[in-house]
Amino acid sequence: MIHKIQHRFHIAKYQKSLLGIMFVLPAICLLFTFLILPAIMAGKYSFYNYSILKPENMNFIGLTNYTDVLQSKAFWKTMTNTFYFVVVVVPFQSSLALLMAILINKKSRITNVFRIGFFSPVITSIVVISILWTFMYAKEGLINNFLSIFGIPNQPFLTSEKQAMNSIIFMSAWQASGYFMMIFLAGLKEIPETLYEAAAIDGANKFKQFIHVTVPGLRNVIKFVVVVTTIHAFKLFQQPFIMTGGGPNGSTQTVVQMIYKEGFQYRNAGYSSTIAILFFIVIAAVSTLIQKLIKDRSY
Amino acid sequence: MKKLNKRHIIDIGSLILRTLFFLVFIAPLLWLVVSSFKQEMNIFKDMGSLSAFIPKDLFLGNYTKAFQRADLIKYVMNSMFYVFLITLFGMIVNSLCGYGLAKLKVPYSKQILKFIIALIIIPFETIILPLFLIVNNFGWVNSFQALIVPFIANCFNIYLFKQFFSGIPDEFLEAARVDGASDLRTFLQIVLPQSTTVFATVFILTFVAHWGDFMWPLIVASDDSVRTIQVGLQFLFTNPPQLYGVILAGLTFSTIPLAIIFLMFQKYYVQSAASSGLKG
Numbered sequence: 001m002i003h004k005i006q007h008r009f010h011i012a013k014y015q016k017s018l019l020g021i022m023f024v025l026p027a028i029c030l031l032f033t034f035l036i037l038p039a040i041m042a043g044k045y046s047f048y049n050y051s052i053l054k055p056e057n058m059n060f061i062g063l064t065n066y067t068d069v070l071q072s073k074a075f076w077k078t079m080t081n082t083f084y085f086v087v088v089v090v091p092f093q094s095s096l097a098l099l100m101a102i103l104i105n106k107k108s109r110i111t112n113v114f115r116i117g118f119f120s121p122v123i124t125s126i127v128v129i130s131i132l133w134t135f136m137y138a139k140e141g142l143i144n145n146f147l148s149i150f151g152i153p154n155q156p157f158l159t160s161e162k163q164a165m166n167s168i169i170f171m172s173a174w175q176a177s178g179y180f181m182m183i184f185l186a187g188l189k190e191i192p193e194t195l196y197e198a199a200a201i202d203g204a205n206k207f208k209q210f211i212h213v214t215v216p217g218l219r220n221v222i223k224f225v226v227v228v229t230t231i232h233a234f235k236l237f238q239q240p241f242i243m244t245g246g247g248p249n250g251s252t253q254t255v256v257q258m259i260y261k262e263g264f265q266y267r268n269a270g271y272s273s274t275i276a277i278l279f280f281i282v283i284a285a286v287s288t289l290i291q292k293l294i295k296d297r298s299y
Numbered sequence: 300m301k302k303l304n305k306r307h308i309i310d311i312g313s314l315i316l317r318t319l320f321f322l323v324f325i326a327p328l329l330w331l332v333v334s335s336f337k338q339e340m341n342i343f344k345d346m347g348s349l350s351a352f353i354p355k356d357l358f359l360g361n362y363t364k365a366f367q368r369a370d371l372i373k374y375v376m377n378s379m380f381y382v383f384l385i386t387l388f389g390m391i392v393n394s395l396c397g398y399g400l401a402k403l404k405v406p407y408s409k410q411i412l413k414f415i416i417a418l419i420i421i422p423f424e425t426i427i428l429p430l431f432l433i434v435n436n437f438g439w440v441n442s443f444q445a446l447i448v449p450f451i452a453n454c455f456n457i458y459l460f461k462q463f464f465s466g467i468p469d470e471f472l473e474a475a476r477v478d479g480a481s482d483l484r485t486f487l488q489i490v491l492p493q494s495t496t497v498f499a500t501v502f503i504l505t506f507v508a509h510w511g512d513f514m515w516p517l518i519v520a521s522d523d524s525v526r527t528i529q530v531g532l533q534f535l536f537t538n539p540p541q542l543y544g545v546i547l548a549g550l551t552f553s554t555i556p557l558a559i560i561f562l563m564f565q566k567y568y569v570q571s572a573a574s575s576g577l578k579g
Contacts, residue, residue: 016403016404017403017404017405017406019403019404019482019483020399020403020404020405020406020408020482021399021405021406022399023395023396023398023399023403023405023482024395024396024399024400024405024408024411026392026395026396026452027392027393027395027396027452027457028396028411028452030392030448030449030451030452031415031418031452031454033433033449034430034433034448034449034450034452035418035421035426035452035454036418037429037433038426038428038429038430038432038433039421039425039426039429041426041429041432041433042425042426042428042429045428045429052432100320103313103316103317103320104317111317113321114317114320114321117320117321117324117325118320118321118324120324120325120328121324121327121328123554123557123558123561124328124554124557125510125511125513125529125553125554125557126511126513127511127513127529127532127533128532128550128553128554129327131532131533131536131546131550132327132331132547132550133327134536135543135546135547136327136330140343140346141346142327142330142346142351145346145347145351148347174323174324174327178324179572182569182572182573183572183573183575185573186572186573186574206309224575231422234422235422235423235424237424237513237514238513238514241513242533242536256424256514259424259425259427259428260427260514263427263428263431264428264431264518269428269429269432272428273428273429276424276425276426276427276428277425279422279424279425280421280422280425283420283422284420287420
């Protein structure tokens with residue numbers, strides 16, 4: 001009798017977890033097939049000489065791909081370009097977003113209009129704004145026409161090695177800062193007004209209030225924005241792909257573009273996967289580093 | 300009196316700064332929409348003055364020409380279709396998974412959750428080539444499956460659902476269970492109705508993320524029948540002759556669906572942005 005009850009209890013318990021598994025299983029299967037498996041494959045291919053066109057010739061070559069990639073000038077060029085983009089766009093875009101958030105951190109009808117204006121580029125797609133800004137950056141384009149009012153000569157925004165990446169940076173910040181402005185706005189609302197009042201009584205001016213009240217109050221938000229923007233910035237691909245094709249003279253060629261080119265144009269799965277794995281390591285390392293840096297510093 | 304003046308100066312300065320910013324942010328979009336309704340020659344003629352931003356012709360020829368040169372309506376429909384299906388299937392699969400991890404007995408559920416969160420860090424760019432080989436193996440190239448199926452399960456959305464469902468008190472679910480409702484029925488009839496926030500949030504996040512998809516559709520959906528609007532725009536842009544008015548019309552037209560979705564769900568989008576930052 002007791003045995004039977006125990007048995008039944010076991011079955012019930014088993015059925016319970018079976019049901020739980022049924023809930024979780026579809027997602028797990030999909031994640032395995034379309035995320036975990038390809039990640040393992042990328043890791044594996046990075047140790048193989050593997051051309052998609054000749055899969056039968058696939059053979060293990062150890063770290064050769066890695067040494068090849070790390071010795072390749074093209075790889076370091078794209079790495080440098082990508083890092084340049086990250087290092088400039090992250091602080092530029094984040095401080096722009098913070099400045100905009102502070103400028104409109106007052107509830108009124110007019111700040112609402114400003115907010116919608118700042119946010120509006122977010123609702124377009126990167127392809128749309130890349131094409132739009134290619135026209136605006138053109139030799140006879142809108143921006144050069146505007147600059148000529150002030151007597152500034154025609155600028156080769158996308159056609160000079162020196163300016164192309166900066167032009168892409170400016171446009172990217174223009175597109176995305178409205179989104180991060182919203183995040184900062186929410187953070188600003190969490191800082192109690194009394195802190196500012198106390199600081200003002202202590203004789204702190206606006207700038208000091210910003211340094212001693214706003215920045216510490218936003219620590220978590222700043223960390224989040226910087227990490228997200230950094231990861232996103234490393235993935236730069238669409239803007240140069242559409243606007244410059246990586247040129248002029250490779251000055252806007254990025255790591256992701258190299259992954260794409262090696263993999264899908266030259267069909268070199270081994271080499272492409274090696275870059276992809278290195279790319280993953282860099283992103284993981286940098287985002288961990290930023291999180292540690294901002295966590296440890298006390299304002 | 301002196302203090303008041305200083306404050307006024309700051310206020311005016313801030314207003315000027317805000318207005319300048321506003322103009323910088325709005326001008327390109329204004330130019331885009333206004334120019335899409337202008338004759339080609341007028342776009343260039345007006346570019347040197349303020350009239351670049353002033354509607355003049357209400358010329359619809361750019362739009363008819365854009366639709367002739369590329370089947371933009373079909374591409375927009377294609378994009379709507381595949382993005383909607385990703386969000387729909389995604390909401391089902393990810394919410395079930397999140398609920399299972401939050402409220403049901405799943406062996407090793409804590410470890411599974413940790414693992415899923417860890418997977419978020421893998422950049423899509425790292426797996427894109429093997430993923431293409433897998434999809435190719437399934438014979439999905441140039442079909443909607445390739446655009447949809449790999450993106451249904453989403454680690455971050457599972458996490459969002461899990462967090463939300465964990466917030467529902469257990470007693471609440473126990474009550475339903477005592478009434479004899481099965482777990483599935485509890486989920487469908489008790490949990491779902493009070494979860495509109497998290498579903499709306501996941502909907503808008505997923506929609507916005509995939510609407511802008513470019514590299515993946517470029518690789519797996521080059522065929523005209525499954526071409527997405529982003530890839531279609533790029534074709535319109537790169538195929539000569541490069542007529543500004545026609546291309547700007549295409550850009551404007553392609554933005555309408557996303558703008559509508561945004562207007563409907565902006566509350567949730569902004570909320571999710573806000574809370575993501577606060578949690579840090």
